[in-house]
Amino acid sequence: MTGLLIKDLRLFKHQGRYYLVVIALCCVLQFFSTRDFSSFMTSYLSFMIVMYTFSSFSYDEYDNGMSFLMTLPCGRRAYVTEKYIFTVLLVTAGWIVGVVLRAAGYMSRFSMEGYRKILVEDPIYLLLVLIYAGCSIPALIWFGAEKGRTAMLLGVGILAFLVYAVMKSGIRIPLADAEPGLLLMVLLILCILVLGISYRASVCLMEKKEF
Amino acid sequence: MLIKLDKVEKHYSAFHLNCSLEVPEGNVTALIGPNGAGKSTTFKMILGLIFPDNGRVELFGKDSKDLTREDREKLGVVLSDSGFSSYLDVQDVASVLHHTYSTFDRKHFLDRCAKFGLPEKKKLKEFSTGMKAKLKILVAMSHDTKLLILDEPAAGLDVLAREEILDMLREYMIPGDRSILISSHISSDLEGLCDDFYLIHEGKILMHEETDVLLGSYGLLKVTEEQYKAMDRSYLLRRKRESFGYSLLTDQKQFYQENEPNLSMEKGSIDEVITMMIRGETV
Structure with a gap:
């Protein structure tokens, strides 16, 4: 499995310049804008990185590469495990970079006190992005990177419609007014549950898939 | 028997594979046939990339589903239309192999790549067809294997490079307990290398013969x-x-x-x- 992880990290390294440019643009927005873009820094960076981990499936599938990868000794389950580890590692790393830049940018322009108030937002972004990854990876594994992306967009569309419908209906959303700490705890449990179920589903799908 | 396919069947809408095949220890066996005959499907079946509808696939004397990581390490594979991501370079490939195979010798692999004119820092997508073919074979032979499964390994290689690869395969067979299953469109290569061959057509084995018998009788x-x-x-x-x-x-x-x-x-x-x-x- 380490070999597969090295493969994905090396592929990511080759894309390094692109991500440095994005981080630089985020910094420009953060430091020179009159408005507070700090939440954009963490949320956008985490989201962008998770989208890259999804595109690692495309790199594997390019030129029928999956067939060859499946002949390596690590096997199908290890491939799935590696994808989850890679996603969690890379998203967390991207999120940490975002948090550090956000903290530096915000505190250099606004107050330390103000930053403390918004500090709780950052882990929420990380957990939401990981939940999104957990929902998406089984689709990417079963349908492949291209069709999986369509399935993901469809899923996001249905979710957006449901959220819109609930808001329009006036139904009171549980936890809408909850303490940030409680919200964070609920999201953490949800994230662990989603990733656990998603992993088991992905292993099952992978073991049935033909290449 | 290193490979045994016993009445293996696979049904697709327009193609049916129905095949029995054996590769004993110390043998170089060829699977030959025209395009679309079922060679790649048979290779995929052996490698567990597709599952049989009927019959049994054995590798190293075990059902292919029961292979351990150690068993799979004894296998070197070249697939005609598949390999490492073309966004990697040779150094990346060496790192991946180093962390995948316990018997991988990084220095030996990189020396061989240099000998075959494969640059270490050039992305594989910039390689010519021949360079990609050479790398695939070097990867398959980069660790201590007992069995090579080579689907069209010489495709795209010029005569000299093909001869070098064939020499490597002959050298690989010297210990006597190793085997190769190979498919190729270049029959002259097979005649000089293989002990026996299976002819497959429309998913069925039409004949199985020893190369010496074929050439002699x-x-x-x-x-x-x-x-x-x-x-x-x-x-x-x-x-x-x-x-x-x-x-x-x-x-x-x-x-x-x-x-x-x-x-x-x-x-x-x-x-x-x-x-x-x-x-x-x-x-």
């Missing part, structure tokens, strides 16, 4: 209509209509050389056997 008779009517046809396998009369495939070349010395006889080759077995009709 098979022959192609060229006869006129009159000669065909007059001759003993007991040992003919296939006939094919030609402008001059018939081409006839026999596996008893000596019989016709002794009893029908006036008939024109050509030495059997893999290409001719493929053509006659597939295009010819049963006598």
